[in-house]
Amino acid sequence: MRALLVTDSLIHLRDALREFAAARDWDQFHSPRNLATALSVEAAELLEPFQWLTDEQSRHLPPETRVEVEQELADVLLYLVRLADKLGVDLEQAARAKIVRNGEKYPVEKARGSSRKYDEL
C-alpha cells in the first residue's frame, strides 16, 4: 500500500522548493526572468566539463567529474521545476505532450539513424 502515499517526484520537488523559497523570503527574487537566466547559467555549467571531451570520453567520465555533473544536473532540474511552478506550467504534462509532437515530427521510418532535422528529411 506504500505507493498510495508516495508523491510524484516533480510534485515533491515543486513543493520542497516552494517551502525553501518561502522560508528565506526569496519569492521576490524568483521572477520567471531571473529563474530562466539562472537555469541557462546552470545548463552551461553542466556543459563545461564536456567542452573539450570527445563523444567517447564523455561516455566514461572520471569519478570526480561525474560527481560534479550530477550536481549540475540537479541544479538544472531545480531551476526548471521552480520556473515551471512560477509560470503555472505542468512540467510532466508539457513533456509528455512534447514527446507526442516529436513522434509526429520525426516518424520512425524517416528518422531512423539520421540526426538531421525533421524538415530536412
Add this chain to the structure above:
Amino acid sequence: MRALLVTDSLIHLRDALREFAAARDWDQFHSPRNLATALSVEAAELLEPFQWLTDEQSRHLPPETRVEVEQELADVLLYLVRLADKLGVDLEQAARAKIVRNGEKYPVEKARGSSRKYDEL
C-alpha cells in the same frame, strides 16, 4: 488503489525517451556531450523570450509567449532526463540531495531576504 499502478513522472519520461531513441536508432547520437550541448541550446531558447522583458513583464507573459515557453520547458526537461539516463544518474535523488545541501549553504536565518551568494553572507 490507482496509485499502485502509477509510474513516477521522471521514470516514465526516462522510459518513453529510451523507446523513442531506440525506435529511431538514435542512441548513436546521444553521447553525454551531445546531449549536454543540446540541453544548453534549449535552455537559451527558453531564455530568449525573456531577454528584453522586465521582471514584472516576465510574470505576465502574453498567451502565445507562454505557449512557446511551455514547449521550451518541456525540451529542457526531456534532454535533462535523457542525459541523466545516459550517465546513470538518478535525477530525483540528485535533486533531493541538492536541496539538502542548499539548505546547509543558505541557512534560513542568514539567507532571509538576501539574494547574495552564501559565501558573501
Add this chain to the structure above:
Amino acid sequence: MRALLVTDSLIHLRDALREFAAARDWDQFHSPRNLATALSVEAAELLEPFQWLTDEQSRHLPPETRVEVEQELADVLLYLVRLADKLGVDLEQAARAKIVRNGEKYPVEKARGSSRKYDEL
C-alpha cells in the same frame, strides 16, 4: 606616422591566438565545434554575475564584479576571434554587414523606443 605600423585589433588578436595555439600544439583541440562550445560556456560565465541583479544594479557593478566581468568579456572575444579564424570568417566584415542588415530590419521610424522584434512592429 605611427599608425602606418599599427595592426587592427581583431587581426592582432587573431594572429596572437594562432601563435598561442601553435606553440602549445592546441590546434588539434580547436575544432569549430569545440570552440563554439567553449564560447557558449564563457558567455554564460559572463552572464552569471548579472543573474540576480536588477537592470539598474547592473549599471553600477561593484569593483570586484567589474574586474571579473572584464575578464569574461575578454574570454568571449578570444574564443570568438579564434572560432572565426578557424572558419575563415572575416569578423569585422561580418559585423559591419550585420549592422547594415539590422538597419533594414529595424528602420528608425518604426523601431524608435520599442524593443519589440522587427516582425512584430
Add this chain to the structure above:
Amino acid sequence: MRALLVTDSLIHLRDALREFAAARDWDQFHSPRNLATALSVEAAELLEPFQWLTDEQSRHLPPETRVEVEQELADVLLYLVRLADKLGVDLEQAARAKIVRNGEKYPVEKARGSSRKYDEL
C-alpha cells in the same frame, strides 16, 4: 598613407552601435544585464548548428550553415562590443591582458598537446 585615416575595427563597431541605438532610442533597453543575456542567447544560437556534428564535420560546414554561422558570429561580436561599451571596458586591452595571463597559466612546456586545465597539469 591610408592607414592614418583608418579607425580600429572594435572602435568603429562601438561607434556604429552607439549611433544605431541613439537613433532608435534604444539605450533604455541596453542595460548591461539585458545585453549580457542577449549575448548569451546569441552564443547558443551560434552553438546550435554544431550540436549534432562531429569535430570533423564541424571543420567542413555546408555553405548554407556557414552563412548562418557567420551571421551568428557577427551577432555575438555586436552584443559583446555594445556590452563592453556600456561597462566602460576597453575590449582590446582586456583581451590582450587575458592572452598574457593565459600564457602564464599554460606555459608552453607544460601545456603542449594537452587540453587539461592548467591546475591539473
